[in-house]
Amino acid sequence: MKIVFRVDSSFTIGTGHVMRCLTLAGQLRQRKADSFFVCREMEGNVISLIREQHFPVFTLPEVEDRRVLQWYERNWERDARETLSLLERHLDSADFLVVDHYGLDEKWESRMKPFAKKLMVIDDLANRRHDCDILLDQNYVFRYRERYKDLVPPGCRQLLGPGYALLREEFFRAPRRVRNGEIRNILVFFGGSDPTNETEKALEALVRLEDPPAVHVVVGAANPKKKRIEEICGSYPHLFFHCQVSNLAELMNEADLAIGAGGTATWERLFLGLPALIVVVAENQRELAEAVSAFGAAVNLGWSREVTPEKIFHEISRLREDPEKVRAMAERAGELADRDMVKTYPVLRAMMGEGR
Incomplete structure (x- = not known):
């Protein structure tokens, strides 16, 4: 079975699209399927990371990263x-063409369909029409089951909601902790590139805490500020710096609270029952952050441009004084993640034609 992924990464796009495609490619590899990636060269890409995991990558010519989505429209x-x-x-040819790209829609998909037996789209915006056989949107947002009703063909199989979350094997192996609400260990992780530099903002707040907890700071190799962040961590004995880790599940499991964006890592945190402060850094994260916060599994701090170190400091201070609230958030996080369904690899099974 041959699978082709069309996905990009850059400082502007981030790394989340590639990471979830890599997760799916890893699951497909367990079923003896061969996966190939098609990626456009852009500043801040993680093509090398794909190759490190021994997947072939075919590259397209570079375009300017800052206006990449406008470029795709034209x-x-x-x-x-x-x-x-x-x-x-x-x-x-390919058995499946998997497209995970906000810049592409039904026009592109219709043009590409003859190459593959089936076409699958991974999306979470629900803002454009698709011509696909399977659509995956793992997000939990208000009325998520109805989002694509008029955006996909009648015969399209829709995989919608938390039960279809794409998670790496390390998360399945990690036993979920029962948290008592005390905050002794905080994880800071804003994805692979953190284009708005939320990590440094969070650190500015955390170093002001009295009787400070241990803080584990994770950045991706594509983060342009990683050297600066490493220097900051080196100045404080309770700050620990990690770059491009392979044990994120372990670090999340050890944490009592996370500070991060509202992207793909949201489902990793929820799966492990980890409460979080969420900073929205892109429009596609807004609805998920609002829904998870309304469910009681996290605190949505709002848009990054409105979140200051002072706001982060006060919210953490408030939670440290209210362990019962933190404990309740952890319980709600575990309830929202459909662990039993996710562990059955439902996306993989749908691609293999198993079950409905």
Whole structure:
């Protein structure tokens, strides 16, 4: 079985799209499927990370990162043409073409469909039409079961909600802790690139705490501020710096509270019952942050431009004085993550044609 992933990463796009595709590719590898990636060269990409996991990558010519989504609006035909040309040089055909890209829609998908037997879209915006056989949106937002009703063909199989979350094996192996609400260990993780530099903002708040907890700071290799963040961590004995880790589940499991964005790591935190302060750094994170906060599994601090170190400091201070609230958040987080369903690999099974 041959699977082709069309996905990009950059300082602007972030790394979350690639990371969830890598998770799915890893699951497919366990079923003896061969996965290939098609990625456009852009500043801040993590193509090397894909290759490190021994997946072939076919690269498209570079475009300017800052205006990348506008570029795709005007040049989707060029991208389809370049992608198809690239694939035809290397592969005869594919069983599945998986598209995880906010810049592509039904026009691009229709053009590419003849290359693959089936086409699958991974999305979480529900803001454009798709021409696909399977659509995956793992997010929990208000009325999530109805989001794509008029955006996909009648025969499209929709995989919607937390039960379809794509998680790496390390999260399945990690036993979920029962937290008592005390905050002795805080995890700071804002994804692979952290384009708005929320990590440094959080650290500015955390170093002001009296009787400070241990703080584990995780950054990705694509983070342009990683050297600066490492220097800050080196100045305080209770700050611990980690870069491009392979044990994120372990670090999350050891933490009592997380501070992070509202992207793909949200489901990793929920799966392990880890309460969080969420900073919204992109429009696609807003609805999820609001819904998870309303459920009682996290605190939504709002848009990054409105979140100051002072706001983070006061919220952490308030939670440290209210362990019962933190304990309740941990319980709610565990309730929201559909652990039993996720562990059955439902996305993989849908691609393999198993069950409905």
